[in-house]
Amino acid sequence: MRKQYIFVIKESFFIKAKIYFSHLFFSSFLLLWTLFNEITNFNFRFFMSKVSINEINVLAPASVANIVCGFDILGFALNGPHDKMLIRKTSQKEVIIINKDNYNLPTDPPKNVIGGALLALLDKVNEDIGFIVESTKIIKPGSGIGSSAASAAGAVVGANYLLGNRFSNEELVHFAMCGEEIASGSKHADNIAPCIYGGITLVRSIAPLDIISISAPELFVTILHPLIEVKTSDSRGILKTQISLKDAVTQWGNIAGLVAGFMKNDYELIGRSLIDVVAEPIRSILIPCFDEIKNKSLLAGALGGGISGSGPSVFMLSKNEATAKAVELAMIKVYKNIDLNFHTYITKISSQGVKIQLENS
Amino acid sequence: MRKQYIFVIKESFFIKAKIYFSHLFFSSFLLLWTLFNEITNFNFRFFMSKVSINEINVLAPASVANIVCGFDILGFALNGPHDKMLIRKTSQKEVIIINKDNYNLPTDPPKNVIGGALLALLDKVNEDIGFIVESTKIIKPGSGIGSSAASAAGAVVGANYLLGNRFSNEELVHFAMCGEEIASGSKHADNIAPCIYGGITLVRSIAPLDIISISAPELFVTILHPLIEVKTSDSRGILKTQISLKDAVTQWGNIAGLVAGFMKNDYELIGRSLIDVVAEPIRSILIPCFDEIKNKSLLAGALGGGISGSGPSVFMLSKNEATAKAVELAMIKVYKNIDLNFHTYITKISSQGVKIQLENS
Numbered sequence: 001m002r003k004q005y006i007f008v009i010k011e012s013f014f015i016k017a018k019i020y021f022s023h024l025f026f027s028s029f030l031l032l033w034t035l036f037n038e039i040t041n042f043n044f045r046f047f048m049s050k051v052s053i054n055e056i057n058v059l060a061p062a063s064v065a066n067i068v069c070g071f072d073i074l075g076f077a078l079n080g081p082h083d084k085m086l087i088r089k090t091s092q093k094e095v096i097i098i099n100k101d102n103y104n105l106p107t108d109p110p111k112n113v114i115g116g117a118l119l120a121l122l123d124k125v126n127e128d129i130g131f132i133v134e135s136t137k138i139i140k141p142g143s144g145i146g147s148s149a150a151s152a153a154g155a156v157v158g159a160n161y162l163l164g165n166r167f168s169n170e171e172l173v174h175f176a177m178c179g180e181e182i183a184s185g186s187k188h189a190d191n192i193a194p195c196i197y198g199g200i201t202l203v204r205s206i207a208p209l210d211i212i213s214i215s216a217p218e219l220f221v222t223i224l225h226p227l228i229e230v231k232t233s234d235s236r237g238i239l240k241t242q243i244s245l246k247d248a249v250t251q252w253g254n255i256a257g258l259v260a261g262f263m264k265n266d267y268e269l270i271g272r273s274l275i276d277v278v279a280e281p282i283r284s285i286l287i288p289c290f291d292e293i294k295n296k297s298l299l300a301g302a303l304g305g306g307i308s309g310s311g312p313s314v315f316m317l318s319k320n321e322a323t324a325k326a327v328e329l330a331m332i333k334v335y336k337n338i339d340l341n342f343h344t345y346i347t348k349i350s351s352q353g354v355k356i357q358l359e360n361s
Numbered sequence: 362m363r364k365q366y367i368f369v370i371k372e373s374f375f376i377k378a379k380i381y382f383s384h385l386f387f388s389s390f391l392l393l394w395t396l397f398n399e400i401t402n403f404n405f406r407f408f409m410s411k412v413s414i415n416e417i418n419v420l421a422p423a424s425v426a427n428i429v430c431g432f433d434i435l436g437f438a439l440n441g442p443h444d445k446m447l448i449r450k451t452s453q454k455e456v457i458i459i460n461k462d463n464y465n466l467p468t469d470p471p472k473n474v475i476g477g478a479l480l481a482l483l484d485k486v487n488e489d490i491g492f493i494v495e496s497t498k499i500i501k502p503g504s505g506i507g508s509s510a511a512s513a514a515g516a517v518v519g520a521n522y523l524l525g526n527r528f529s530n531e532e533l534v535h536f537a538m539c540g541e542e543i544a545s546g547s548k549h550a551d552n553i554a555p556c557i558y559g560g561i562t563l564v565r566s567i568a569p570l571d572i573i574s575i576s577a578p579e580l581f582v583t584i585l586h587p588l589i590e591v592k593t594s595d596s597r598g599i600l601k602t603q604i605s606l607k608d609a610v611t612q613w614g615n616i617a618g619l620v621a622g623f624m625k626n627d628y629e630l631i632g633r634s635l636i637d638v639v640a641e642p643i644r645s646i647l648i649p650c651f652d653e654i655k656n657k658s659l660l661a662g663a664l665g666g667g668i669s670g671s672g673p674s675v676f677m678l679s680k681n682e683a684t685a686k687a688v689e690l691a692m693i694k695v696y697k698n699i700d701l702n703f704h705t706y707i708t709k710i711s712s713q714g715v716k717i718q719l720e721n722s
Contacts, residue, residue, distance in 0.1 A: 073614045204618035205611070210633060212621050242603045245639070250566070252613040253434045257565035259620045260573050272571060278606070 056161055057357040058085040060154025061350060062139045063146035064221070064315050065190035068274045068306040069254040073203050074214075075146075077194040078221060079350040083150040085114075086134040087158040094130035095119055101137045110182075117152040117179030121159055121167070124175075131159055141183075142229040144313035149191030152179030157196060157354040169196050170209055185233040191309065198353040200262060216262035219270075219349045220324035222302070224293060224331045225313045227341040230286050235310030238282055247277045267303055267319050274304025274317070287312050292334050300330040321346070417522055418718040419446040421515025422711060423500045424507035425582070425676050426551035429635045429667040430615040434564050435575075436507075438555040439582060440711040444511040446475075447495040448519040455491030456480055462498045471543075478513040478540030482520055482528070485536075492520050502544075503590040505674035510552030513540030518557060518715040530557050531570055546594040552670065559714040561623060577623040580631075580710045581685035583663070585654060585692045586674045588702040591647050596671030599643055608638045628664055628680050635665025635678070648673050653695050661691040682707065 059082040067074040090096075095109040095118045109115025114133050122130065133155060139147040156175045160167050167175075176192045193201035193211045204210040254273045261269030284290040284307060297305060297316040301323040305316035314331075318324040324346045335342045420443040426436040451457075456470040456479045470476025475494050483491070494516060500508040517536045521528050528536075537553045554562035554572045565571040615634045622630035645651040645668060658666060658677040662684040666677030675692075679685040685707045696703050 070613075070617070072610045073617060202614070202617050202621060204614045204630075204634060210618070212618060212630065214621060239606060241606055243606055243609055245600060245602055245604055248604055248609045248612070248639070249433045251609070252431075252616045253563070253565045255613045256431070256434060256563050256616050256620045257571070257573060259617045260563060260575060260624065263621065263624045269565075269573065273565060278609070 053162060053358065055086065055088045056158055058087060058154045058158035059083070059355040059357065060085065060150035060157075061146075061195060061353060061355075062347075063149055063191045063194045065146060065149075065188075065309040066276075066279065066307070067200075067258065068276045068280070068304065069251055069258055069278075070190075070202075071251075071276070071279050072188060072190055073255070074200065074258070075190040075194040075203075076200040076216075076349045077198050077351075077353050078145065078223075079348040081138045081145075081345065081347075082355070083139050083147070083154055084136040085151075085154050085158060087155070087162060088132040088134075089159075089162040090130040090132060092128050092130050093122060094132075095122065096130070096132040098132065098134045099137075100134050103137050103141055105135075105137070105141065113148045113151040113179040113183050114155040115179070116182045117155045117176045118159055120175040120178035121156050121172075124167070124171075125163065129163070131155075131162070133158075140225070142231060143225050144230065144307070144309040144311045145223060145225070145315075146191035146195065146309060148180055148183035149176070149195050152176035153192050153195035154354050155179065158356065161356050170211065172196050173209060173211060184236070186236070195353050199351045200349065202259065214259060214262050216349065217265040217267065219303075220318045220321050221345075221347050221349060222297070222305075222316045222318065222324045222327040222331065223308065223313055223345045223347065224315075224328075224335065225343040225345070226288060226335070227343070228288070228312050230310060230312045235283055235286065238286075239279060240282070243278055250275075250277050270317070271303035274306065276306055280306050283307050283311055287314060288338060288340055289334050290314065293331055296330040296334055297327045300326040302327045414523060414719065416447065416449045417519055419448060419515045419519035420444070420716040420718065421446065421511035421518075422507075422556060422714060422716075423708075424510055424552045424555045426507060426510075426549075426670040427637075427640065427668070428561075428619065429637045429641070429665065430612055430619060430639075431551075431563075432612070432637070432640050433549060433551055434616070435561065435619070436551040436555040436564075437561040437577075437710045438559050438712075438714050439506065439584075440709040442499045442506075442706065442708075443716075444500050444508070444515055445497040446512075446515050446519060448516070448523060449493040450520075450523040451491040451493060453489050453491050454483060455493075456483065457491070457493040459493065459495045460498075461495050464498055464502055466496075466498070466502065474509045474512040474540040474544050475516040476540070477543045478516045478537045479520055481536040481539035482517050482533075485528070485532075486524065490524070492516075492523070494519075501586070503592060504586050505591065505668070505670040505672045506584060506586070506676075507552035507556065507670060509541055509544035510537070510556050513537035514553050514556035515715050516540065519717065522717050531572065533557050534570060534572060545597070547597070556714050560712045561710065563620065575620060575623050577710065578626040578628065580664075581679045581682050582706075582708050582710060583658070583666075583677045583679065583685045583688040583692065584669065584674055584706045584708065585676075585689075585696065586704045586706070587649060587696070588704070589649075589673050591671060591673045596644055596647065599647075600640060601643070604639055611636075611638050631678070632664035635667065637667055641667050644668050644672055648675060649699060649701055650695050651675065654692055657691040657695055658688045661687040663688045 061082050062078045065075040095115050097107045106112050141147045153176045156172045177187045181187045189203045193203050200214040200216050202212040254275050257273035302316040302318050308315040316327045328344050423439045423442050428435040456476050458468045458473050467473050502508045514537045517533045538548045542548045550564045554564050561575040561577050563573040615636050618634035663677040663679050669676040677688045689705050
């Protein structure tokens with residue numbers, strides 16, 4: 001027969017135990033919550049880099065090159081519109097492009113801006129890695145607000161993220177220029193640099209590449225996009241290969257004034273410096289009613305502006321949103337009188353370039 | 362018989378009175394001293410403007426125009442050498458120039474830089490006022506470090522002081538350009554602007570005149586002055602009137618980089634941007650051993666440099682005085698091997714332009 005032990009437990013014991021366990025539960029919860037926050041907040045990047053991410057969404061912004069007098073050297077990123085890309089990393093050397101829009105762009109990588117940029121990047125990667133890109137272009141090709149640069153820059157920034165950010169911004173500009181070359185026929189970085197660096201960028205030199213970020217005050221941008229196509233290669237072709245020293249001096253005086261105006265946050269100086277005596281007098285003939293658009297925009301309060309990149313889009317800078325809207329109305333009023341479709345946007349110079357959005361990990 | 366009054370004064374009264382009067386004396390002294398300080402310190406300018414000053418000494422600094430890539434738009438004032446002028450106001454419309462040096466410059470006002478500048482200024486003065494200028498040139502004419510600009514700027518800043526500073530800096534630049542025109546054959550302000558404003562200046566535009574001060578970090582300047590004369594008009598004459606668009610883009614990329622480098626206090630960017638593909642390749646043939654001087658200066662640690670103005674002086678920028686001295690030694694070493702007299706200076710970019718010294722009031 002087994003011994004029997006009888007424990008008599010007072011009711012007060014249960015009350016104490018209840019309090020004790022509820023304390024224990026609460027402190028454990030606090031400890032775990034703190035640990036969770038530590039990991040997610042502070043070690044997010046480290047943590048994510050250890051997790052294999054194979055697919056991301058990319059938003060690649062439109063951009064304005066030249067900025068009137070800064071032909072081939074200045075550019076800024078816009079707060080929108082953005083091209084969208086879904087980029088998936090694969091385990092073999094390949095670039096596959098799937099168009100999710102109706103622009104019928106070539107999908108053969110060496111003939112496609114995204115393809116050209118990614119092939120240049122993969123050339124510097126030793127592993128068996130490739131990319132499948134589903135591209136949804138929102139920025140119309142040939143609109144003059146950096147459509148090809150958005151494709152090229154978005155692709156390489158996205159791919160670099162999937163590779164653990166192993167390349168520098170400068171290297172990414174190099175790769176993206178190989179894509180841009182397919183669209184425009186020449187390697188230039190005045191749209192790509194702001195797409196990758198954000199804000200306003202100066203491409204001091206292409207070889208060796210020297211990109212400088214230029215600070216600036218808040219600037220609103222009104223864009224008029226006449227629905228005609230002007231190819232970058234055509235728009236470059238009509239420029240004179242020789243210019244007078246006198247015009248060159250005028251132009252670099254304005255470029256120096258524009259850079260100083262941006263960096264001094266001097267809106268009036270920015271406005272006074274937005275004069276182009278080299279490209280605008282020639283290129284503007286390709287844009288219907290350019291002079292009227294410009295004059296009416298200035299009357300509506302714009303600081304200044306001109307052809308975006310090589311056109312046909314026209315951009316105007318304003319100190320505030322109300323003025324940018326007044327400028328948009330003035331533009332619409334001019335274009336409503338002619339038989340031509342067009343779009344207008346109001347946006348801002350964006351300090352951020354290409355944006356990454358995680359899809360699946 | 363007159364009444365007699367006898368006053369008995371206790372000794373304690375005298376002690377109290379003594380204390381009282383010493384207090385009164387001390388507080389009166391304090392009050393007067395404070396008033397005197399108020400007048401001399403705070404109201405000095407107002408006080409002096411009410412006193413007729415008829416004679417002043419002026420120190421007008423040498424300056425460097427172009428700053429390599431900034432042809433015709435950029436310039437900076439030097440901390441020395443300075444031209445000296447004694448300017449006396451007279452009570453009739455006249456300009457009398459007395460040379461106190463051995464340069465035998467013309468004294469006929471319309472043919473003299475000082476004269477031309479002062480005649481332009483007097484053209485805007487309705488009273489019967491004139492100036493006698495005793496000029497002692499220290500900056501050799503034709504040396505390329507703004508000798509004529511120092512004369513023109515010094516004369517108008519001094520004259521303006523004697524007229525109670527009635528003209529703005531911008532108006533003074535206009536007057537001084539009329540003097541500069543006599544020496545160089547064209548109205549340019551790239552030496553005059555820094556002489557009047559001090560520091561580094563950008564002449565964004567001549568008509569309308571738009572001068573912008575550019576901030577910069579401390580910069581030491583080594584100057585080599587080969588004792589040969591290169592006239593500004595000759596040096597301008599050999600330049601091509603047409604340049605390739607490609608060269609123009611390179612040049613304005615460097616100008617934008619230089620302005621950004623100055624304003625960001627980025628010595629490396631300043632150095633990288635000091636490249637001139639327009640004037641230097643042509644003008645440097647007028648300066649003996651230019652390429653060797655430049656290469657050896659860079660090896661000695663200079664950030665960069667080139668022809669000062671239209672030459673023959675050569676300038677090099679350095680981060681500190683020790684480097685500026687090493688650059689001077691490197692320059693001397695090159696020039697000691699050739700049969701040519703020369704001077705060297707070590708100076709700094711000066712935030713001050715023309716200096717006024719009061720003589721008699």
